[in-house]
Amino acid sequence: MGNSKKQNTRTSFVALLGGLITAVIIAVTSLALLAAVGINNFQATQQPAATTPAITVSAEKGAVEETVDVKVHSLRDASVTLTGASLGAGVVTSPTLPVGSTIKEGDSILSINEKPVLIIQGETPAYRPLGPGLKGDDVAQLQEFLVRENFKHWDKKGVFGASTALALAKFYKERSLPVVNENGEPTTSLRQAGLPLSRYFFAKSMPLEIAEDCGPAGQQAADFKCVLQSSATSTVISSSADRDLQGMQVLLTRVSGQPVAATVGQPTVKQQATGPKEADAAQEAAQPATERWFSLTGLPKDSAEFAENARVVVQTSAKDGLRIPATAIHEDANGQSFLQSASKTDSGEKATTNHPVNVLFCANSYCAIEGEKLAAGMEFSVLE
Structure with a gap:
């Protein structure tokens, strides 16, 4: 009977000791796993961030x-203002055209003492009478006008030679105008034909339109003023x-x-x-x-x-x-x-x-x- 109690007591002690050992093993294993996971997470946080290319x-x-x-x-x-400064003494004898009228190259814009004043296309303004022996851009502009009017010449560009004078004389005759020299004097020698300063204007572009009233006939040439607008x-x-x-x-x-x-x-x-x-x-x-x-x-x-x-x-x-x-x-x-x-x-x-x-x-x-x-x-x- 006594031996049986001792045997039971020993069995209970061994079972209790085994349970304690198993619990300790489980606890140690869990701590090891937790430590491993923590280390891995720490290492992951210490890795360098990916660089941007x-x-x-x-x-x-x-x-x-x-x-x-x-x-x-x-x-x-640009508009063109024509004045009588270059027209010399005289009276405007033709009625001026009304505002809005179109002026073409070669037209007469007015007459001074019944002598028509022509308007010709050219960049260089009129500043002198044109006649044989002269040279310059203004001479070339006159030559180009004569060619456009179908009066050919054979002189060098810008040189007023005998051929240019003949072409100008033919232009006068076709317009039923007297042939004059550069001073405005009548001449029977076609080779002496010229263009007096009082008989022409140069304008940069053609045609033109009369923009302002040019004044009445009968006014003095010196008082003449006419503003033309290029079209x-x-x-x-x-x-x-x-x-x-x-x-x-x-x-x-x-x-x-x-x-x-x-x-x-x-x-x-x-x-x-x-x-x-x-x-x-x-x-x-x-x-x-x-x-x-x-x-x-x-x-x-x-x-x-x-x-x-x-x-x-x-x-x-x-x-x-x-x-x-x-x-x-x-x-x-x-x-x-x-x-x-x-x-x-x-x-x-x-x-x-x-x-x-x-x-x-x-x-x-x-x-x-x-x-x-x-x-x-x-x-x-x-x-x-």
Whole structure:
């Protein structure tokens, strides 16, 4: 009986001890697992963050253009004011034409002492009588007028020779006018025909319209004054840029979409634009006070209407030169420009290489560049 109790007691103790050992093992295992997970999480938090790849751009072949935006205007040619200062003494003997009348080249705008005064197209103003032996642009203008009137001559351009005198004499005869010399004196020698200063005006463009009342017949020639407005128009440009654009190329566009190239001419003044006055006033109010106006040369003779906006090319680089976005241009402490490309060291570590570069100029987010060992397709990092 005593032995049986002892046996039961020993069995209970062994069972209790086994349970304690099992609990300790489970606890130790759990702590080990928790420690492992914590270490892994700590290591994960200590890993470097993923780096953002560097942004690169490529050098490429192509021109860089610096341009200035300009406005295109279609303006009437300047008005012409004719006065009696060159007409000499006399009286206006023909009734003057009413306002709005059209004057064509070769027409008589008035008569002084019953002698008609002609109007001829020409840039150079009338300032002297024209006759044999004279030379100059005014002589060339008279010759060109005679040719347009189908009176040919064989003299050298700008030289008033016998052939020019004969052509002028034939013109007089066809108009039933007396043949006169350069002083206005009648002559029987056709080779002495001339054009007195009191018998002609030069006007830059034809035809013209009488813009103001020229006064009545019977007035003294010295009091004569007549304002004529050209019906011809010129294409000009205006710019708010404070720079001289003369001699530069301007790129225009016809309203049909066709591009047209011309050259910026001499500075000019604003003149009356064609179109409704209300539109002109609104346009004038919107224009900056510092606006500069330029004429154009080299436009096709058949020029139609142009789009309102155009570009003047200030400078351009070679078409086969290199260009790169301006964001790739770096500059060191000494002001030297360079491009930066990615490279690797001998041990395989990442590095960068600087390439000295000569920046010609930058425009429209691109720079024209030159440099040794630079070629189209090479990639360079942009400024961070």
